[in-house]
Amino acid sequence: MELTDAIGENDDSEGAADLFRVIGRQVRLLRERADLTQRELGERLGYSEDLVRSLERGRRTPQPEFLDAADDTLGAGGLLRAATEDxxxxxxxxxxxxxxxxxxxxxxEADAVEVHEYGSHVVPGLLQTEAHARALFAMRKPLLDDATIEVRVAARLIRQELLTRWPAPILTCIIEESVLRRPIGGAEVHTDQLEKLLELGQLRSLELQVMPTERDTHAGMGGPFILLAPKGRPQVGYLEVQNVSRLVTDPDEVRILAARYGSIRAQALSPSDSLAAIKELLGAA
Structure with a gap:
């Protein structure tokens, strides 16, 4: 087996590099416990001594085939095999x-303990289906190439790990009714998106609200925004329009956004009434 088939080049990511170093130390400890040299382990697995050495130092990305074989050979009891998903x-x-x-x-956002978002134009990215996200990126002007679209979709889906992380952050989202009526991507994509919102609305960590179009007063006419509380740091705001973004850190500006968000929540439907409204829209889709 060629070295490149078993071990990939190191990923340019500090988090990934840390993980690979931890796995490398586990392999080394298990190898030493089995009283094997790097060469002997490589021979048993069908890999070179250099490859084993590089992996133990965290310089290479361990591939599933290597972890499976090493787990069996070193009697790891599933420890290394379990790392393949990580x-x-x-x-x-x-x-x-x-x-x-x-x-x-x-x-x-990745480490936030609270995220509160008002979406006036699109479904918030944290709540989008893959097909809905792809449709949004595909209709951008100027057009994005296919490779860029796939990278953007993947990035959006990775962000959604926040929804199922534990301990769970506090999440609230308010979406305009008009956004939920717009069939982005066609009827099937639209239906799937509404169904996903109903599913996400059942999460204990998420409060989802709909702002009815019929409201004659509306505190959110200034446009969409996000309030975010990073772990151990003061709350910040985030504004984005036409690919121009701004993090709001001034305490007075953040306070105003927070007050505005409170007013929008009060004007929107309750979470239970919002889910009922989405079900009604789904029935009409």
Missing amino acids: VARAKARARVKHPAWFRDYARL
Whole structure:
């Protein structure tokens, strides 16, 4: 087997590199416990001594085939085999590239303990289906090439791990009724998106609300925004329009956004009434 078939090049990601170093130390400890040299382990697995050495130092990405074989040979009891999913996720994150203007926010969001979003034009990215996200990126003007679209979709889906993370962050989303009526991507994609919103609305960590079009007063006419509380840091705001973004850190500006968000929540339907409204829209879709 060629070295490149078993071990990939290191991913340009600190998180992935840390994981690979931890796995490498586990392999070394298990190898030493089995009283094997790097050469002897490589011979038993069908890999070179250099490859084993590189992996133990965290310089290479462990592939599933290597971890499976090493787990059996070293009697790891599933310890190394279980790491294959973590490696796959780390590699996926390393490949994800957000647009430059979005990266600062994405870093904060990944570790946030609270996220509150008002969506006046599109379904919030954290709640989008893969097909809905792809349709949105495909209709951008100027057009994005297919490779860029796939990278953007992957980045959006990775962000959605926030929804199922534990401990769960506090999440609230308010979406305009008009957004939920717009059949982005066609009827099937639209139906799937509404169904996903109903599913996500059942999460204990998420409160989903709909702002009815019929409201004659509306505190959110200034446009969409997000309030985010990074772990151990003060709340910040985030504004985005036409690929131009701004993190709001001034305490007075953040306070105004928070007050505005409170007013919008009060004017929107309750979470239970919002789910009923989405079910009604789904029936008409």
